[in-house]
Amino acid sequence: MKNEEPVVPAPRKDSRSPRRHPHGTMNTPLANIRIVLVGTQHPGNIGSAARAMKTMGLSALHLVAPERFPDPDASMLAAGADDVLDAAGRHPDLDAALAGCHLVLGTSARRRHVPMPELSPRQAARQLFAAAAAGPVALVFGRERTGLENAELQRCHAAVAIPADPAYSSLNLAAAVQVLAYELRLASLGDDAGQVSGSVPRPGPEEPPATADELERLFGHLDQALADIDFHKGKPPEMVMQRLRRLFLRAGLDSREVKILRGILSEAQRMARLAGGRQA
Numbered sequence: 001m002k003n004e005e006p007v008v009p010a011p012r013k014d015s016r017s018p019r020r021h022p023h024g025t026m027n028t029p030l031a032n033i034r035i036v037l038v039g040t041q042h043p044g045n046i047g048s049a050a051r052a053m054k055t056m057g058l059s060a061l062h063l064v065a066p067e068r069f070p071d072p073d074a075s076m077l078a079a080g081a082d083d084v085l086d087a088a089g090r091h092p093d094l095d096a097a098l099a100g101c102h103l104v105l106g107t108s109a110r111r112r113h114v115p116m117p118e119l120s121p122r123q124a125a126r127q128l129f130a131a132a133a134a135g136p137v138a139l140v141f142g143r144e145r146t147g148l149e150n151a152e153l154q155r156c157h158a159a160v161a162i163p164a165d166p167a168y169s170s171l172n173l174a175a176a177v178q179v180l181a182y183e184l185r186l187a188s189l190g191d192d193a194g195q196v197s198g199s200v201p202r203p204g205p206e207e208p209p210a211t212a213d214e215l216e217r218l219f220g221h222l223d224q225a226l227a228d229i230d231f232h233k234g235k236p237p238e239m240v241m242q243r244l245r246r247l248f249l250r251a252g253l254d255s256r257e258v259k260i261l262r263g264i265l266s267e268a269q270r271m272a273r274l275a276g277g278r279q280a
């Protein structure tokens, strides 16, 4: 967790994790996340970036001194995302695009000689999403040829680097927007979607999670069933039971899944009894 320290503290009253909004992104923090493109050279990239944003529920596009815009290439590559293009803010400089933003992160393909914290796309997305509950935040992208200037990067609270192959680390501008937009989407869908590993997956909302006592009864049943089918062949059962416990706890079972497993165990016990009866 230590890399996940917020680069700026979120205001107290809004630091609660925003909940999922089932119907699109109106009134969700995603609407407060500005994607700022600085000095874009190819209008096609502006269109592709708008499309990348719209697929992930983002809508606030801000353009700082684009070389050519509006432009037919931008509209063509935006496909169905012309609404994002049409609503795009246009600004003469970066400061104007960042007005009102209380968290600003700048993307960069390579390490620059600017001492500043560096975040992964996932860390950046989580922080932006959490902070966006309190007001506008920005994620800034640089020019195709030269990226962001040092002075522009210094306007940012932290840098974000997509961990690409160091031998060829520079993504196409719109592709970089897509990667970050996707991470923002995951952040907006709740913590579970963004989790990498190391925690118990929770059951879906259809079924209640298994309670601790349901699980204990499952483990007791499993222990007995393994004995009934003579699984251990005289060896002590503790080690196997420990591993099976770990396995089932990791799985994050719900009540119904516990019932199914116990049904299977009962069936195995019944078959073992039948087999035992035949042998006798």
Ligand code: SAH
Pocket (backbone or CB within 6 Å): 107, 108, 109, 110, 140, 141, 142, 143, 144, 145, 146, 147, 148, 160, 161, 162, 163, 164, 169, 170, 171, 172, 173, 176
């Ligand atoms: N030659 C430029 C490349 C710019 S690519 C440079 O060295 O900076 C255009 C923009 O796409 C970058 O400014 C950045 O906003 C984004 N981008 C491309 N690759 C990226 C990466 N690996 N991590 C973060 N952002 C990246």
